Amino acid sequence: MPRPRLVPLVLAAALLLLLAKAERLFDAVPAQAQAQPQPAPPAAPPAPPAAPAAAAPAPAEAAAERSVLEALRARRAEIDAREQAAAAREVVVAAAERRLMQRVEELSAMQGRLEALERERASREEAGLRGLVRLYEGMRPRDAAAIFDDLDMPVLVRIVDRMREAKAAPVLGAMRPDRARQLTAELARLRAERPDPR
Secondary structure (H helix, E strand, C coil): CCCCCHHHHHHHHHHHHHHHHHHHHHHHHHHHHHHCCCCCCCCCCCCCCCHHHHHCHHHHHHHHHHHHHHHHHHHHHHHHHHHHHHHHHHHHHHHHHHHHHHHHHHHHHHHHHHHHHHHHHHHHHHHHHHHHHHHHHHCCHHHHHHHHCCCCHHHHHHHHHHCCHHHHHHHHHHCCHHHHHHHHHHHHHHHHHCCCCC
16 A cells, blocks of 8 residues: 655645634634624624534544644654664665775785785796706707707796797707707797787
């Protein structure tokens, strides 16, 4: 069942009050006119008062006013309850937003720490690879080729990619042909996937 709207209810109540007041006013005007002393002969009997006619609608008017006031009180209580519920929801939402912002800050700090650790690990790994490159560049090409023939391809590609071409060429020439072909293909693929430094 739909609830009555406040504005139409107030308008209806105002209209009822206006009608009741107008009725009392129209009833009171003849009563006042009769109640005023008239320059009439003193022997004339006084006119009966019109008060009983005006008193009849008073209980109906009071009942209408009472029902309108009760409806307004109920509506006001409902509005107050809704406002309190909305305020409570706002408090909960604000608390949730604060927790969410705190969590976002924690995650950002954690991401920063992880990125720093990753950079440190990458720099240590790069330093280790540079050391291996210097080691293999200092070896005789035939000795380095014997080791390269047995190395895992991902490790071999990363080492040879960092070697100077003048040092890598003799080592590639001393490797087994099938292994040198495979290494060349992997190096070409790696360099093609690498972003352009420009």
